[in-house]
Amino acid sequence: MPENDRDDFPTYAELWERSDAPAGSNWGLFGADDQLGTVNFLTPQRVAAAARLARRGDVFRLDLPLHLPDPPLFGRGAYRQTIHNSPRRRMGNDDHLDNFWLQASSQWDSLAHVGHPEHGFYNGVQPEDVTGEEGSKNGLDHWAKRGIAGRGVLLDVARYIESQAEPVDGFSSRPITIAELDATAAEQGVTLAGGDIVLVRTGWEEAYMAADQAARDSVAADLHAPGLEGSREMAGWLWDHRVAAVAADCPALETWPWQAGESLHVLALALLGLPFGELWSLEELAADCATDGIYEFLLTSAPLYLRGGIGSPPNALAIK
Numbered sequence: 001m002p003e004n005d006r007d008d009f010p011t012y013a014e015l016w017e018r019s020d021a022p023a024g025s026n027w028g029l030f031g032a033d034d035q036l037g038t039v040n041f042l043t044p045q046r047v048a049a050a051a052r053l054a055r056r057g058d059v060f061r062l063d064l065p066l067h068l069p070d071p072p073l074f075g076r077g078a079y080r081q082t083i084h085n086s087p088r089r090r091m092g093n094d095d096h097l098d099n100f101w102l103q104a105s106s107q108w109d110s111l112a113h114v115g116h117p118e119h120g121f122y123n124g125v126q127p128e129d130v131t132g133e134e135g136s137k138n139g140l141d142h143w144a145k146r147g148i149a150g151r152g153v154l155l156d157v158a159r160y161i162e163s164q165a166e167p168v169d170g171f172s173s174r175p176i177t178i179a180e181l182d183a184t185a186a187e188q189g190v191t192l193a194g195g196d197i198v199l200v201r202t203g204w205e206e207a208y209m210a211a212d213q214a215a216r217d218s219v220a221a222d223l224h225a226p227g228l229e230g231s232r233e234m235a236g237w238l239w240d241h242r243v244a245a246v247a248a249d250c251p252a253l254e255t256w257p258w259q260a261g262e263s264l265h266v267l268a269l270a271l272l273g274l275p276f277g278e279l280w281s282l283e284e285l286a287a288d289c290a291t292d293g294i295y296e297f298l299l300t301s302a303p304l305y306l307r308g309g310i311g312s313p314p315n316a317l318a319i320k
Contacts, residue, residue, distance in 0.1 A: 037273020170207025247277025
């Protein structure tokens with residue numbers, strides 16, 4: 001594997017000039033058989049530097065409770081928990097889950113989740129290579145085996161936009177633009193660095209948590225949500241900043257329904273191998289960052305070590 005602290009990877013514009021791989025892809029740049037994608041940017045040197053960001057020792061959970069959203073979105077099902085009491089009731093209990101959809105709550109999308117309609121999944125993996133069996137390609141188990149840890153950076157776009165007297169409607173398909181990401185970073189005094197795990201607060205979680213059950217039922221029946229704009233320019237922004245992973249508090253990371261034209265899932269998840277986190281819980285962290293003015297932290301995530309897994313709760317923590 002190349003030394004990924006280097007900064008001589010092609011620019012995004014140069015990726016679109018490739019003739020040895022699908023245009024716009026980074027396939028092969030981390031190795032012909034790579035299944036980690038931009039997680040490769042999380043080098044030991046960068047992880048060690050990120051560990052020094054845990055100054056206060058305050059820990060923020062970034063996963064929603066597993067039962068939320070309720071009802072689940074995108075037609076996914078709700079889990080059923082069964083508790084098994086020991087025959088000697090006072091001696092212990094077990095439990096198991098049925099109908100546990102791994103992307104019904106906070107999640108990582110694996111590199112086997114969405115592919116390019118012509119070229120397949122990240123690094124040329126084809127549908128028949130995604131089996132869930134031994135040797136299954138691009139599954140969550142590859143990230144789980146090494147773990148995900150690095151410098152996390154929160155871009156509180158919802159708070160920034162609200163400060164401009166233009167609050168985000170949490171239940172609209174409002175795209176968040178590159179200009180708004182850059183303006184938020186500038187307002188916060190944040191400079192992105194290679195290998196960052198970027199968290200974007202869109203305001204969807206805040207709106208959802210404030211909604212009553214009838215409104216939540218309506219959201220599930222006819223979902224509209226803000227998110228990153230689905231464009232080549234946004235994919236280029238992520239790649240040229242050498243972002244290792246990106247997550248947001250909204251259901252699809254990008255706007256939902258997807259904008260007409262290009263999908264960020266195809267442009268960045270499939271063609272760049274960039275992990276997408278969705279439905280992350282950012283409210284508590286965002287409030288703390290707004291209070292102390294520090295928007296960087298150690299971020300750790302331990303996806304389920306599930307062979308060939310397509311999605312997983314992130315089991316993510318921000319430590320300041």
